[in-house]
Amino acid sequence: HPWETVTTAAMQKYPNPMNPSVVGVDVLDRHIDNSGKLHSHRLLSTEWGIPSIVKSLIGTSRTKTYVQEHSVVDPVKKTMELKSSNISFTNLVSVDERLVYKPHPHEPDKTILTQEAIISVKGVSLSSYLEGLMANTISSNANKGREALEWVINRLNAEIEEFTASARGTMRNSMAAAAFVEK
Amino acid sequence: MNSVGEACTELKREYDQCFNRWFAEKFLKGESGGDPCGQLFKRYQLCVQKAIKEKDIPIEGLEFMGPSKGKTEGSS
Numbered sequence: 493h494p495w496e497t498v499t500t501a502a503m504q505k506y507p508n509p510m511n512p513s514v515v516g517v518d519v520l521d522r523h524i525d526n527s528g529k530l531h532s533h534r535l536l537s538t539e540w541g542i543p544s545i546v547k548s549l550i551g552t553s554r555t556k557t558y559v560q561e562h563s564v565v566d567p568v569k570k571t572m573e574l575k576s577s578n579i580s581f582t583n584l585v586s587v588d589e590r591l592v593y594k595p596h597p598h599e600p601d602k603t604i605l606t607q608e609a610i611i612s613v614k615g616v617s618l619s620s621y622l623e624g625l626m627a628n629t630i631s632s633n634a635n636k637g638r639e640a641l642e643w644v645i646n647r648l649n650a651e652i653e654e655f656t657a658s659a660r661g662t663m664r665n666s667m668a669a670a671a672f673v674e675k
Numbered sequence: 676m677n678s679v680g681e682a683c684t685e686l687k688r689e690y691d692q693c694f695n696r697w698f699a700e701k702f703l704k705g706e707s708g709g710d711p712c713g714q715l716f717k718r719y720q721l722c723v724q725k726a727i728k729e730k731d732i733p734i735e736g737l738e739f740m741g742p743s744k745g746k747t748e749g750s751s
Binding site: 506516518520522558 | 676677678679680683687690691694695698699702703704705709710716719720723727732733734
């Protein structure tokens with residue numbers, strides 16, 4: 493998909509069926525800097541399906557994990573960069589992710605995504621079995637991310653088609669009405 | 676999609692609609708002229724900031740910007 497489509501979808505990524513644990517998205521800040529780039533700071537709330545009995549013991553506010561996301565969109569250079577890191581009450585494991593969307597250099601109808609993640613436990617970088625496990629999860633999440641955007645793009649296209657169809661219908665009705673009046 | 680503060684969800688929806696339209700139709704096409712959603716954003720922001728304080732969400736290093744500065748603000 494062209495970069496503009498992907499970027500627009502990325503801004504409206506949630507909700508989507510591939511990320512059912514994201515339950516809230518808020519924009520904390522948004523501004524355009526002096527070079528015309530749009531900065532957005534967002535807060536994402538996620539719920540991991542903790543059994544309700546646990547929730548009733550520790551309170552619902554502590555069952556959510558929060559992710560803060562900083563995105564920068566450069567409409568001239570056509571890049572979108574997203575940096576996100578999770579914040580939670582325990583901060584035991586932190587995942588920092590960086591994604592960059594750019595138009596494909598040779599095929600203008602495609603977009604390239606580069607993604608990297610740094611996983612740390614209590615501030616120390618992991619280098620063990622656990623790291624491998626999470627890396628697998630993250631790369632399958634990367635695929636999920638692509639599927640998620642695909643889903644959002646299809647939904648946006650369907651909305652546009654619906655809008656166009658109903659606009660056509662309205663026009664036809666008013667033309668018919670006008671013709672009737674003229675007679 | 677809901678807001679972190681339940682009371683803010685409606686304000687968020689209004690702002691999101693405004694923003695998404697402006698983003699796709701103006702910003703990405705390189706049209707200058709500020710973000711027209713300033714007022715909606717302000718109202719939504721006040722609500723969110725209150726919710727974050729109430730829920731004690733530990734956000735560090737984020738300045739809560741007030742109205743955008745200078746040329747980015749649309750005329751109101």
